[in-house]
Amino acid sequence: MFDTHEIALMVFGLAAFGVVGLPRVLASRPLSFPIIYVAGGAALFSLPLGLPTPDPIEYRRIAEFLTEVGVVTALLGAGLAINRAPGTRTWALTWRLLGFTMPITIAAVAGLGWWVLGLTPAAALLLGGVLAPTDPVLASDVQLLGPGDEEGESDEVRFALTSEAGLNDGLAFPFTNLAILIALQGLAPAGWLAEFVFVELIYKIGMGLAAGVVVGRLLGWLIFSRRSPIPHTRDGMMALGAAFITYAGTEILGGYGFLAVFVAGVVIRNQERRHEYLAQMHAFADQIERLLSAVVLILFGGAIVSGLLSYLTWQASVVALLIVLVCRPVAGWVGLLGSGSPVRERAVISFFGIRGVGSFYYLAYATNQVEFIQVEIVWAITALVVLISVVLHGVTATPAMEYLQRRSARDAG
Numbered sequence: 001m002f003d004t005h006e007i008a009l010m011v012f013g014l015a016a017f018g019v020v021g022l023p024r025v026l027a028s029r030p031l032s033f034p035i036i037y038v039a040g041g042a043a044l045f046s047l048p049l050g051l052p053t054p055d056p057i058e059y060r061r062i063a064e065f066l067t068e069v070g071v072v073t074a075l076l077g078a079g080l081a082i083n084r085a086p087g088t089r090t091w092a093l094t095w096r097l098l099g100f101t102m103p104i105t106i107a108a109v110a111g112l113g114w115w116v117l118g119l120t121p122a123a124a125l126l127l128g129g130v131l132a133p134t135d136p137v138l139a140s141d142v143q144l145l146g147p148g149d150e151e152g153e154s155d156e157v158r159f160a161l162t163s164e165a166g167l168n169d170g171l172a173f174p175f176t177n178l179a180i181l182i183a184l185q186g187l188a189p190a191g192w193l194a195e196f197v198f199v200e201l202i203y204k205i206g207m208g209l210a211a212g213v214v215v216g217r218l219l220g221w222l223i224f225s226r227r228s229p230i231p232h233t234r235d236g237m238m239a240l241g242a243a244f245i246t247y248a249g250t251e252i253l254g255g256y257g258f259l260a261v262f263v264a265g266v267v268i269r270n271q272e273r274r275h276e277y278l279a280q281m282h283a284f285a286d287q288i289e290r291l292l293s294a295v296v297l298i299l300f301g302g303a304i305v306s307g308l309l310s311y312l313t314w315q316a317s318v319v320a321l322l323i324v325l326v327c328r329p330v331a332g333w334v335g336l337l338g339s340g341s342p343v344r345e346r347a348v349i350s351f352f353g354i355r356g357v358g359s360f361y362y363l364a365y366a367t368n369q370v371e372f373i374q375v376e377i378v379w380a381i382t383a384l385v386v387l388i389s390v391v392l393h394g395v396t397a398t399p400a401m402e403y404l405q406r407r408s409a410r411d412a413g
Contacts, residue, residue: 007049015294019287032394034138034356037294038387041301053306054299057379060364066299067361070292071169072261074136074357076243077285078166079265080278081144084159086266093160093339093349094167101328101335102171105132105353108327112319113381121187123374126179130362130378131323131355131385133172136165136262137293138356138390141397142348146286147269147278157345157404161352166262169358170208173256174200176362183370207255212263215246219264220271236284242268243285296357297390304387311380320384324392328353344407348400355382355389 015037022033045051056063084090110128113119119127136143143162144155177200178192185191219242243261250260269278312320332350339346359382367375 004049004051007051011044011298012295015298016291019290019294029398032141032390032397033290034293034297034390035394037297038301038304038390041298042305043301044298045302046305051302054302055306055308056303056360056364057367057376060368063360064364064368066292066296067357067364070137070289070296070357071258071361072243072247073240073285073289073292075166075169075258075262076239076246076265077146077282077289078136078143078162079262079267080239080269080282080285081146081162082159082166082266082269083147085270091163093156093336093341094163096335096339097160097164097332097349098167098171099335101331101350101353102132102168104331104334105327106171106175108331109323112322112327116319117316117377119378120373122179122183123372123378125175125182126363126366126372127378127381129172129175129179130359130366130382132175133168133358134161134165134353135356135358137289137358139165139352139354140286140290141394142352142354142401146282156341157348157401160349166266167259169258169262170205170256172358172362173258174204176366179372180366180369183372204254204256205259207253208250208257208259209263211250211253211255212246212260213267215249215260216264216267217271219245220268223268223277224272224275236280239281239285240288242281293357296360300360300383300386304383308383309380311376312384316377316381317384320381320388323385324355324388344404348404352393352397352400354393355386359386
């Protein structure tokens with residue numbers, strides 16, 4: 001009755017139109033574009049159009065590819081938004097979130113999966129790994145706005161959430177890969193401990209950081225130096241090229257490409273902090289990111305109404321709520337104790353550990369590497385956590401950030 005190809009093109013066109021128009025329409029409103037796209041996807045796939053079921057379990061390769069591209073683009077944009085050189089004091093909140101909050105969250109989520117839901121150790125650890133990192137794609141409402149936003153550069157809350165979202169892939173990937181190792185070799189540490197420590201933690205993280213610095217400096221020279229063969233090129237497409245050159249090159253060397261892309265973005269930004277082209281690069285990366293995330297969110301909405309949540313039990317639903325409402329907020333609060341930040345800022349940072357496209361990527365990646373037992377329930381819990389996060393954080397992000405802005409203005413005055 002309907003041509004699926006034509007429907008897909010129409011939906012893609014509407015999604016692209018929304019990428020441009022929705023941010024302005026939703027500005028200063030307690031609503032976010034992810035909510036619109038998930039609801040739109042659910043409505044679309046509920047209609048009798050004969051569309052294929054967007055099942056991420058069945059189409060895991062496609063799910064991995066789409067989410068991978070979205071995360072890579074988002075990470076470059078996050079790096080370009082940071083106008084602050086890394087340091088122990090200037091990034092103090094970030095190190096706390098990475099060193100304390102994230103491991104606590106991984107342990108708490110894995111513990112709930114193991115003890116409450118009876119997941120295997122590998123599946124429980126996988127659940128913890130995919131749901132611990134703050135998503136760099138869907139957290140734009142609480143992150144730095146990018147080059148040109150000089151007022152926002154001193155916003156510690158936005159900086160902490162942006163830098164955390166950029167760097168936490170360096171810890172999410174090792175624990176995702178640890179779950180894969182345990183699924184393949186068993187729970188005994190003799191089968192995986194050495195590889196986890198020396199390969200996953202030391203080599204891959206080190207290579208990701210080193211590649212990000214080297215490629216970032218090289219790209220910065222190519223883009224900004226007067227002696228560069230392309231010094232006058234001011235096309236936003238350079239952002240996309242920079243992201244994927246960095247990502248692919250690092251992955252070829254065996255490092256964590258996500259980590260390298262974010263680091264490269266930070267390095268590029270800190271080479272020419274006020275160059276007008278930075279805003280153009282960031283804007284282009286942001287548009288591509290939102291377009292890709294719109295596609296993923298539409299398919300996510302379709303997956304929800306097509307039965308992705310059908311594997312949930314009431315216990316699993318409670319666990320999903322605990323992950324969003326208890327695990328991350330408590331872990332965030334513990335990690336930020338003694339930081340010296342105002343209570344209200346610590347509360348917002350702790351609460352907005354947004355889950356999204358990154359979680360889908362890690363889960364699709366892991367299940368493409370090995371067949372996990374109970375994978376359906378892991379997908380269902382992840383989907384419910386992301387759905388709760390999209391709605392809850394989407395509704396509260398704007399009011400929370402406006403509240404902090406008013407309080408800061410009042411304290412300054």
